[in-house]
Amino acid sequence: MxxxxxxxxxxxxxxxxxxxxxxxxxxxxxxxxxxxxxxxxxxxxxxxxxxxxxxxxxxxxxxxxxxxxNIRELVDGDCDVVLRGQVRVAESDVQLKKLQARVDMLRAQGYEHEQIIDQETLYRLVPRLVEGCVGALYNPDDGSARxxxxxxxxxxxxxxxxxxxxxxxxxxxxxxxxxxxxxxxxxxxxxxxxxxxxxxxxxxxxxxxxxxxxxLKPQAPTLMVTERLPHFLDLTVGAEGYQLSFKQMQNGTVIIGGAHLAKLDFEQEKSVIDFATLKTSAQTVTRFFPHMAQVRIVRTWAGIEGFMxxxxxxxxxxxxxxxxxxxxxxxxxxxxxxxxxxxxxxxxxxxxxxxxxxxxxxxxxxxxxx
Ligand SMILES: Cc1cc2nc3c(=O)[nH]c(=O)nc-3n(C[C@H](O)[C@H](O)[C@H](O)COP(=O)(O)OP(=O)(O)OC[C@H]3O[C@@H](n4cnc5c(N)ncnc54)[C@H](O)[C@@H]3O)c2cc1C
CATH class of the missing domain: 3.50.50.60 (FAD/NAD(P)-binding domain)
Structure with missing residues (x-):
């Protein structure tokens, strides 16, 4: 052929x-x-x-x-794209300074897509975030697709x-x-x-x-999804110094990632969830969103990805x-x-x-x- x-x-x-x-x-x-x-x-x-x-x-x-x-122009469908922004939260002034240095470097190269937001703006955008965070790196155009x-x-x-x-x-x-x-x-x-x-x-x-x-190393990042919760979050949330990716979907569930790894048998293409790793992931979530402590995880899964x-x-x-x-x-x-x-x-x-x-x-x- x-x-x-x-x-x-x-x-x-x-x-x-x-x-x-x-x-x-x-x-x-x-x-x-x-x-x-x-x-x-x-x-x-x-x-x-x-x-x-x-x-x-x-x-x-x-x-x-x-x-x-403009994904519809490319594939004739919307792929469930939702663009409500993403933050990378800083817990300290030192972290915020580091993020500011990144923004300065991007500006020097002509890129405007990342910006620093102050504490007040951060809590307006993410009201359920734990108290005491000082600001964040922010992009209003980030989001998700299915x-x-x-x-x-x-x-x-x-x-x-x-x-x-x-x-x-x-x-x-x-x-x-x-x-x-x-x-x-x-x-x-x-x-x-x-x-x-x-x-x-x-x-x-x-x-x-x-x-x-x-x-190239094959590895198996894990995701967790929670039960449906009343709406509390529009943005995707990450945090400086932590492996966290946290977003609430339109149906109320929360998808939690951050490249926490499952145990992978690459030859057999089988991965086994590592609950010790998921505990670390859950602890990061409750550090930033204490109200999540009693929420049930309804499903976890892993996918095989090539890491350079x-x-x-x-x-x-x-x-x-x-x-x-x-x-x-x-x-x-x-x-x-x-x-x-x-x-x-x-x-x-x-x-x-x-x-x-x-x-x-x-x-x-x-x-x-x-
Ligand atoms: C759990 C998880 C969460 C992630 N979250 C995000 C995220 O939020 N945002 C983001 O940007 N990225 C994310 N990624 C990464 C993203 O999914 C991948 O980078 C991307 O999908 C890679 O696409 P690909 O086509 O290279 O690989 P794949 O989707 O793996 O496709 C490769 C294909 O090649 C086929 N293949 C392999 N060998 C052969 C062969 N010998 N003959 C024929 N076919 C073969 C495989 O069967 C496979 O279908 C995540 C990945 C995982 C696993």
Missing amino acids: KADVIIIGGGLQGLSTALHLGRRGVKSIVLEKESPGRHASGVNAGGLRQLNRHMAEIPLTVEAARMWK PFHAATAFRHKAIALGAEIRSGVEVLGIEEGGDGWRVETSQGSFTAANVANCAGAWANRFASMLGEPVP ADGIPVIGKSAKAAGIFHAFGFSAHGFQLSPVVGRIMSELILDGKTDLPIEPFDIRRFQKTE
């Missing part, structure tokens, strides 16, 4: 790449070993966070935020634009063939001039085959093989970036370049130290 582009992985990065290629009139085949959105892309916290990102990700996250704001709805909308739009999505097809190997790349799978071989490696936590398998292994040693993804051309492109290692914050990652991948594949600054995500950053 022949295609213009083969995409390994039907998570959001693969689906977004297929969608953007389709917008340019190029048909792709997405090969997914299970079903699209089955892994990180379908089970994440749905956080659309620009706040407190690694500096290298700022241009991408700002562009992605613009795309989420991950499975987003994965479904991206998939439907990619198909409408000509992509073919093959579920239950596991890629086993990639080899250079006469007229491009031959991709061996559990369902026969496929050929294409270009291959996009969007295999999430499994992507190092393919980078290694091409002679460019990376320090330096916390930022690999996005770009292979350094070893022409026609191979990578987008993986999103280290628990790739949901927000997915609309722009697909755009970048399609531009790299079709134009050989993108106007977004992706040098920090180059796979060669690991080869230099070998």
Whole structure:
């Protein structure tokens, strides 16, 4: 079977790449070993966070935020996007100064999306927050979407634009063939001039085959969801110095994350919730929201995600093989970036370049130290 582009992985990065290629009139085949959105892309916290990102990700996250704001134009659906803002709370003046220094650095580079809010504004925005916090880092345009709805909308739009999505097809190997790349799978071989490696936590398998292994560690971040509560919170809340992501959904439940890890058996693709870790997560919640102490947790789950040693993804051309492109290692914050990652991948594949600054995500950053 022949295609213009083969995409390994039907998570959001693969689906977004297929969608953007389709917008340019190029048909792709997405090969997914299970079903699209089955892994990180379908089970994440749905956080659309620009706040407190690694500096290298700022241009991408700002562009992605613009795309989420107008998501209907891209995927014909709203993905349940709600943009009510996000705060990163400071408990002390020292912490607030650190956050102010970040805002100053961003301003110096021309970015206005993060700001400091004082104590009074913080308590107006988050009235149930424990007393004594001094202020926060704030972005009024952050928010959330519903991950499975987003994965479904991206998939439907990619198909409408000509992509073919093959579920239950596991890629086993990639080899250079006469007229491009031959991709061996559990369902026969496929050929294409270009291959996009969007295999999430499994992507190092393919980078290694091409002679460019990376320090990617599969891990299983955990989420908890509470029973439904009367409305008390509009914003997403994080806290300086703590692993916390805390938001109340429209149905009243509260989703609690912060990259607390479950125990993962990667070979078996099984994770077991670590209740000691969840206790730490719950203690952080009750530190900032004491009224949550008696609230019931109704469900916990974990998803498998690829974490890079330096916390930022690999996005770009292979350094070893022409026609191979990578987008993986999103280290628990790739949901927000997915609309722009697909755009970048399609531009790299079709134009050989993108106007977004992706040098920090180059796979060669690991080869230099070998
Ligand atoms: C619990 C949790 C909470 C998170 N919360 C947030 C959040 O609030 N905000 C945010 O921005 N990000 C969040 N993330 C991160 C985000 O979900 C991921 O960064 C993003 O979904 C990665 O997308 P992906 O397409 O690279 O990976 P995936 O969704 O994992 O997709 C990769 C796909 O490749 C397939 N695949 C692998 N190997 C093969 C093969 N050999 N053949 C065929 N197919 C293959 C897999 O089956 C998988 O479907 C969270 C992640 C988790 C786990």
